[in-house]
Amino acid sequence: MEAAVKEYTYKDFASDQEVRWCPGCDDYVILRSMQKALPEMGVKKEDVVFISGIGCSSRFPYYMDTYGMHGIHGRAPAIATGLKLTNPDLSVWVITGDGDSMAIGGNHFIHVLRRNIDLNIVLFNNEIYGLTKGQFSPTSLVGQKTKSSPYGNTQPPFSAGELALGAHARFFGRISGNTPKEMTQIFIDAEKFKGTSLIEVLQNCPIFNDGAYSKFNDKAVREDRMLFVEHGKPMIFGKERNKGLVLNGLKLEVVTIGENGVTETDILVHDAKEQDPTLHQMLVRMEYPMVTGIIRAFDDVTLEEREDALTAQVKSDSNFKKTDDLFFSGDIYNVF
Amino acid sequence: MIATTEKKKQKVIDAVIIRFVGDSGDGMQLTGTQFSDTSAMFGNDVATFPNYPAEIRAPQGSLYGVSGFQVHIGSVEINTPGDDVDLLVAMNPAGLKTNLHALKPGHTVIVDTDSFTKKNLEKALYDSNPLEDGSLENYRVIEVAMTSLTKEALKEVEGLDNKTITRSKNMFALGMVYWMYGRSREYTTEFFNKKFKKKPEVIEANTKVLNAGFYFAETLELIPNAYTIAPAKMAPGTYRIIMGNQATAWGFLAAAEKSGLELFLGSYPITPASNILHELVKHKHFGVKTLQAEDEIAGISSAIGASFAGDLAITTTSGPGLALKAEALGLAMMIELPLVIVDVQRGGPSTGLPTKTEQSDLLQAMYGRNGESPIIVIAASTPSNCFEYAYEAAKLTIEHMTPVLLLTDGYIANGSAPWKIKSVASMPEIKNNIIKEAEEDWHPYNRDKDTLARNWAIPGVPGLEHRVGGLEKDRVSGNVSYVPENHEYMTKIRAEKVKRVQNYIPEIVPEFTEEGDLLVVGWGGTYGSLHSAVKELNEEGYNNIGFAHFNYINPLPKNTSEVFSKYKKIIVCELNSGQFVKVLKINCSEFNFLQFNKIQGLPFANNELVEKFKSLV
Numbered sequence: 001m002e003a004a005v006k007e008y009t010y011k012d013f014a015s016d017q018e019v020r021w022c023p024g025c026d027d028y029v030i031l032r033s034m035q036k037a038l039p040e041m042g043v044k045k046e047d048v049v050f051i052s053g054i055g056c057s058s059r060f061p062y063y064m065d066t067y068g069m070h071g072i073h074g075r076a077p078a079i080a081t082g083l084k085l086t087n088p089d090l091s092v093w094v095i096t097g098d099g100d101s102m103a104i105g106g107n108h109f110i111h112v113l114r115r116n117i118d119l120n121i122v123l124f125n126n127e128i129y130g131l132t133k134g135q136f137s138p139t140s141l142v143g144q145k146t147k148s149s150p151y152g153n154t155q156p157p158f159s160a161g162e163l164a165l166g167a168h169a170r171f172f173g174r175i176s177g178n179t180p181k182e183m184t185q186i187f188i189d190a191e192k193f194k195g196t197s198l199i200e201v202l203q204n205c206p207i208f209n210d211g212a213y214s215k216f217n218d219k220a221v222r223e224d225r226m227l228f229v230e231h232g233k234p235m236i237f238g239k240e241r242n243k244g245l246v247l248n249g250l251k252l253e254v255v256t257i258g259e260n261g262v263t264e265t266d267i268l269v270h271d272a273k274e275q276d277p278t279l280h281q282m283l284v285r286m287e288y289p290m291v292t293g294i295i296r297a298f299d300d301v302t303l304e305e306r307e308d309a310l311t312a313q314v315k316s317d318s319n320f321k322k323t324d325d326l327f328f329s330g331d332i333y334n335v336f
Numbered sequence: 337m338i339a340t341t342e343k344k345k346q347k348v349i350d351a352v353i354i355r356f357v358g359d360s361g362d363g364m365q366l367t368g369t370q371f372s373d374t375s376a377m378f379g380n381d382v383a384t385f386p387n388y389p390a391e392i393r394a395p396q397g398s399l400y401g402v403s404g405f406q407v408h409i410g411s412v413e414i415n416t417p418g419d420d421v422d423l424l425v426a427m428n429p430a431g432l433k434t435n436l437h438a439l440k441p442g443h444t445v446i447v448d449t450d451s452f453t454k455k456n457l458e459k460a461l462y463d464s465n466p467l468e469d470g471s472l473e474n475y476r477v478i479e480v481a482m483t484s485l486t487k488e489a490l491k492e493v494e495g496l497d498n499k500t501i502t503r504s505k506n507m508f509a510l511g512m513v514y515w516m517y518g519r520s521r522e523y524t525t526e527f528f529n530k531k532f533k534k535k536p537e538v539i540e541a542n543t544k545v546l547n548a549g550f551y552f553a554e555t556l557e558l559i560p561n562a563y564t565i566a567p568a569k570m571a572p573g574t575y576r577i578i579m580g581n582q583a584t585a586w587g588f589l590a591a592a593e594k595s596g597l598e599l600f601l602g603s604y605p606i607t608p609a610s611n612i613l614h615e616l617v618k619h620k621h622f623g624v625k626t627l628q629a630e631d632e633i634a635g636i637s638s639a640i641g642a643s644f645a646g647d648l649a650i651t652t653t654s655g656p657g658l659a660l661k662a663e664a665l666g667l668a669m670m671i672e673l674p675l676v677i678v679d680v681q682r683g684g685p686s687t688g689l690p691t692k693t694e695q696s697d698l699l700q701a702m703y704g705r706n707g708e709s710p711i712i713v714i715a716a717s718t719p720s721n722c723f724e725y726a727y728e729a730a731k732l733t734i735e736h737m738t739p740v741l742l743l744t745d746g747y748i749a750n751g752s753a754p755w756k757i758k759s760v761a762s763m764p765e766i767k768n769n770i771i772k773e774a775e776e777d778w779h780p781y782n783r784d785k786d787t788l789a790r791n792w793a794i795p796g797v798p799g800l801e802h803r804v805g806g807l808e809k810d811r812v813s814g815n816v817s818y819v820p821e822n823h824e825y826m827t828k829i830r831a832e833k834v835k836r837v838q839n840y841i842p843e844i845v846p847e848f849t850e851e852g853d854l855l856v857v858g859w860g861g862t863y864g865s866l867h868s869a870v871k872e873l874n875e876e877g878y879n880n881i882g883f884a885h886f887n888y889i890n891p892l893p894k895n896t897s898e899v900f901s902k903y904k905k906i907i908v909c910e911l912n913s914g915q916f917v918k919v920l921k922i923n924c925s926e927f928n929f930l931q932f933n934k935i936q937g938l939p940f941a942n943n944e945l946v947e948k949f950k951s952l953v
């Protein structure tokens with residue numbers, strides 16, 4: 001029987017290293033939410049590993065009192081894949097940013113999602129390069145003025161969600177960087193999900209891109225501008241809880257309950273577990289409302305399940321138990 | 337048919353070099369492999385080298401669609417597949433055209449006359465038929481209508497389509513060569529029985545054609561005698577024929593079993609290294625994990641992750657792939673985890689000559705990373721000792737906790753030779769630095785006082801939670817440190833750790849003479865060529881020439897300078913424009929090194945080496 005998992009508090013997961021992010025950065029919220037989520041996951045501390053790339057976000061492993069590796073730029077998903085294949089019992093977390101995952105590490109990002117290995121990726125998306133001091137990133141907006149685009153950015157952005165779903169992500173969640181409670185919960189849900197879980201955190205960089213998300217995640221407007229979806233529940237938002245989504249042709253449309261004969265039963269019910277990602281794609285593309293929560297959580301076979309089944313089959317079919325059995329098999333001959 | 341009661345004469349020879357060439361579809365690799373395996377089973381020493389076109393399905397009959405297989409067998413020690421050949425078997429005009437230059441004057445070429453059609457001659461860019469225009473008068477040409485004879489032999493076998501019939505003509509050629517060199521057909525007929533178990537008509541067809549070729553040669557007046565090549569004097573034991581890449585893969589299997597670790601390979605396909613991936617992916621029964629990654633960088637990065645989690649982790653590549661892996665290799669060095677990188681060298685730079693051999697990645701292996709990042713570099717030198725050096729690479733990386741780069745090359749990776757099978761029990765022990773449980777005063781960068789290897793704390797053990805990474809590490813805790821003195825200390829200790837490997841590797845032992853007028857120096861895959869040349873000279877009476885071949889490049893064996901000091905001249909021979917010699921100049925600056933370099937994508941030829949060495953003594 002498995003030894004019972006100890007009771008932890010968030011303090012058990014804080015390392016002795018001084019946290020060195022800029023004051024007011026949402027990274028602090030993510031760090032604390034993670035430290036609060038881990039005790040709720042039922043995993044042993046010694047089985048938790050954080051792997052990161054390069055960038056502000058990627059300092060994260062140093063602040064967690066778990067196993068961790070601060071890797072090289074963009075390669076964390078590949079490092080984590082080798083780690084998880086070697087020891088599938090570990091709870092493996094990839095910490096990455098928009099540049100790390102979608103610029104220099106774009107290839108590993110799409111392939112880890114395609115393979116569906118059971119690990120969790122937290123993508124800190126602040127739509128800017130922070131650690132290199134303010135260049136545009138692959139999620140910066142057209143026209144955005146940055147250190148490397150003084151007259152305005154000319155490169156259209158990626159949407160992390162669209163890219164992920166295009167790469168066959170089985171789990172995609174999005175969360176606002178200033179909602180710690182929801183963030184804690186989504187980390188717990190991601191860990192429980194079997195397969196690659198991607199959580200995009202809309203993270204404010206107070207220094208180089210302050211207010212990137214404020215038009216929808218400021219406390220004052222949040223309820224009216226953001227929709228938090230939950231599987232099996234109608235997609236309703238608004239201070240008055242009277243706005244909802246309906247399908248109009250091939251587009252999602254915001255309607256008001258009580259107007260034009262719309263009732264709550266007309267509102268679409270969120271189905272995160274649906275295999276067909278069409279509706280999930282529409283949700284991630286919306287700008288009003290900005291959709292957060294677990295948008296997609298489709299259960300599928302994981303890479304390690306396929307590998308394990310194959311290995312078990314090959315092992316049971318094989319006569320080779322030791323390497324000597326192989327070396328001395330087939331066309332061998334003796335010299336006397 | 338001529339009665340065969342009167343036996344033809346048998347001539348005894350020491351060795352023979354045969355090259356089989358034909359169209360990609362003519363089955364030359366199989367023919368050559370059958371001949372070399374049969375010879376090995378008979379007890380000859382053997383070396384082979386395949387030569388396939390780079391195009392996967394080149395147009396039939398074209399010059400660049402020629403596929404060849406060279407085999408060198410002997411009753412004497414065989415070190416290379418040989419240069420010029422004694423017998424050329426050409427299944428079509430294109431094969432003849434592209435390989436005739438390699439046939440020794442006066443020696444024999446067997447051709448399939450049926451394939452010398454107008455169309456095939458045109459495809460091979462012949463203006464006139466070489467069989468008729470006198471251009472082969474310096475050779476002994478044996479013209480055989482192989483395709484017709486094959487059809488004739490099979491006219492009574494039922495259930496064969498035309499394609500199967502024409503395809504088996506390579507067995508006619510093999511049958512002829514078997515008779516010429518007094519080989520038994522048994523191994524090959526058994527091979528048919530196993531390979532075509534479910535197709536009895538194919539077994540029958542191949543066996544019939546093999547026999548037909550055998551008897552045809554026996555009765556043909558143009559072949560006046562058969563040759564006998566006695567078994568070679570080889571050390572007693574159990575042998576098998578092994579290709580370099582397979583030996584590399586097996587060396588890692590043995591090291592994994594011996595060390596008690598599981599093997600993980602992260603790799604991206606690249607010529608000529610892919611066969612290592614193909615081999616290891618078969619061995620899931622030993623718990624081998626392989627990941628065909630999305631690119632070279634993911635190949636090495638996944639291996640670093642696997643190493644962090646406690647596997648014997650390796651990644652395989654060739655030159656351009658090594659360039660892509662450089663940053664990750666620096667990370668592995670920085671975080672001081674075990675990792676083996678295999679670079680099967682090919683002609684460079686850039687994409688270069690993917691199917692040709694070269695030794696031009698040595699400086700990349702030594703220095704191709706940012707910052708000061710020394711790693712262990714070793715090189716295999718024969719197809720079969722790829723096994724030992726793969727094993728050694730694994731042993732060194734596990735024991736010394738720093739990456740090891742193993743260099744092989746296309747020549748030894750694709751070449752094959754007899755391997756005296758090593759049981760895992762006979763291989764040296766592999767100790768590891770794994771920490772099993774938390775203890776007081778444990779720190780991630782605690783080091784072994786002799787090797788300076790840090791300890792290996794693997795996720796899953798309570799109390800050993802720690803972080804590693806590419807930022808400079810504090811010398812004890814492994815936490816990020818920007819302290820100037822610490823950086824200098826760590827830079828020096830990483831270098832010292834590699835240097836101390838000298839205490840754990842064998843000294844260099846020169847061959848032929850321990851002192852003399854000339855020392856021939858080589859490294860890696862040129863062993864066979866250099867050894868053969870110096871041996872030949874020694875047998876001619878030049879007993880003042882010694883030979884020192886290096887398998888350990890970084891660090892060099894401890895006694896390197898001492899060995900060099902015993903010779904008047906030193907010549908460093910490499911298939912590049914002089915890379916190892918640069919390493920020697922840095923480490924043994926008191927000597928004057930001569931150089932012999934070849935940069936043609938080809939191995940050294942025996943005569944060019946012999947001439948050069950003679951001119952120096």
